[in-house]
Amino acid sequence: MAHDHDHEHAxxxxxxxxxxxxxxxxxxxxxxxxxxxxxLDALVQYHEEKIGPRNGAQVIAKAWTDPTxxxxxxxxxxxxxxxxxxxxxxxxxxVVLENTDEVHNMVVxxxxxxxxxxxxxxxxxxxxxxxxxxxxxxxxRSVLSEFGTELDDSIEVRVWDSxxxxxxLVLPLRPEGTDDWTEEQLAEIVTRNSMIGTEVVVAP
Amino acid sequence: xxxxxxxxxxxxxxxxxxPRDDDGPVFAEPWQAQAFAMAVHLHEQGHxxxxxxxxxxxxxxxxxxxxxxxxxxxxxxxxxxxxxGLASSDELTERRAAWQRAAESTPHGQPIELGAEQ
Numbered sequence: 444m445a446h447d448h449d450h451e452h453a454x455x456x457x458x459x460x461x462x463x464x465x466x467x468x469x470x471x472x473x474x475x476x477x478x479x480x481x482x483l484d485a486l487v488q489y490h491e492e493k494i495g496p497r498n499g500a501q502v503i504a505k506a507w508t509d510p511t512x513x514x515x516x517x518x519x520x521x522x523x524x525x526x527x528x529x530x531x532x533x534x535x536x537x538v539v540l541e542n543t544d545e546v547h548n549m550v551v552x553x554x555x556x557x558x559x560x561x562x563x564x565x566x567x568x569x570x571x572x573x574x575x576x577x578x579x580x581x582x583x584r585s586v587l588s589e590f591g592t593e594l595d596d597s598i599e600v601r602v603w604d605s606x607x608x609x610x611x612l613v614l615p616l617r618p619e620g621t622d623d624w625t626e627e628q629l630a631e632i633v634t635r636n637s638m639i640g641t642e643v644v645v646a647p
Numbered sequence: 648x649x650x651x652x653x654x655x656x657x658x659x660x661x662x663x664x665x666p667r668d669d670d671g672p673v674f675a676e677p678w679q680a681q682a683f684a685m686a687v688h689l690h691e692q693g694h695x696x697x698x699x700x701x702x703x704x705x706x707x708x709x710x711x712x713x714x715x716x717x718x719x720x721x722x723x724x725x726x727x728x729x730x731x732g733l734a735s736s737d738e739l740t741e742r743r744a745a746w747q748r749a750a751e752s753t754p755h756g757q758p759i760e761l762g763a764e765q
Contacts, residue, residue, distance in 0.1 A: 456750045456751070456753040456754070456755050456757070456759050457750060457755075458746060458747065458750045458759065461678055461718070461721065462678055462746075463743045463746050463747055463750075464721060464725065464739075464743060465678045465681050465682055465721065466742075466743075466746045467739050467742035467743040467745075467746055468682075468685060468724060468725065468728060468734075468739065469681060469685060470742060470746075470761055471734045471738055471739065471742050472685065472689070472728070472733060472734065475733065475734065477689065477692065477694065477733050478685055478688050478689065478692075479688070482688055483681070483684045483685060483688055486683075486684035486687055486688060487680045487681065487684045
């Protein structure tokens with residue numbers, strides 16, 4: 444694995460006032476039996492595709508069509524992403540990992556479920572699951588194949604472990620046959636999973 | 648209290664300002680989705696009608712003045728939770744303090760859970 448596996452532990456965690464209020468409501472109402480955690484998850488999951496992945500897709504499509512932007516995105520990801528209007532409230536630093544013909548990148552958070560939500564929205568349920576968190580590290584290729592992603596043996600798979608301060612976004616390979624596509628058309632085919640690195644982008 | 652035909656559900660035009668696109672609500676941050684889901688779920692469980700929710704929301708907007716849409720939403724959720732007796736404001740205050748303590752005693756990067764402060 445080509446990454447530093449340690450999470451950087453600061454002294455303590457912080458919740459904003461709003462997060463405290465939301466957590467207070469949710470834990471209290473769940474405890475009293477008025478809301479059901481699974482039902483809330485289902486509602487959120489239903490909408491999760493609407494929350495953020497489109498933001499990330501716009502960033503990717505822009506990088507595919509604008510070489511100057513791509514260079515900026517790779518060298519100063521946080522600023523380049525912010526320029527499109529997507530910023531983490533707590534100032535997490537973004538790192539953009541470029542997939543190439545030789546390297547496929549895949550993101551996990553082994554300890555919890557750190558996730559670049561300003562660009563990808565809410566983490567999918569599988570991302571937060573214990574099996575993904577452990578198996579992405581121990582057997583990434585078999586996890587990939589469960590997502591239907593079969594990579595040539597010559598391609599190196601790199602797994603990156605998110606931290607509270609560092610969030611990764613995968614820049615997938617632009618599919619062949621899309622040379623004359625517009626940025627908007629390209630953004631349509633960039634999937635959430637391709638930006639986590641469990642899938643590749645395919646042109647329909 | 649059940650939502651009848653005259654009480655439109657959360658996807659109806661009763662909330663024209665709900666940030667949304669063709670497929671439904673959109674959220675800028677995870678907590679917004681949580682707040683959204685709680686209100687919809689409590690409504691579906693019959694704790695209030697959607698008309699009551701919309702009335703409470705517009706009252707909040709009037710009282711709070713300009714703020715992010717979901718900040719109004721969250722404040723309304725707190726109001727309606729205490730007004731319907733689902734939880735008291737003391738309980739909410741206490742619980743917020745508990746989460747604050749939990750956050751302070753949780754190393755950065757680990758999930759924050761209640762009970763971690765003990």
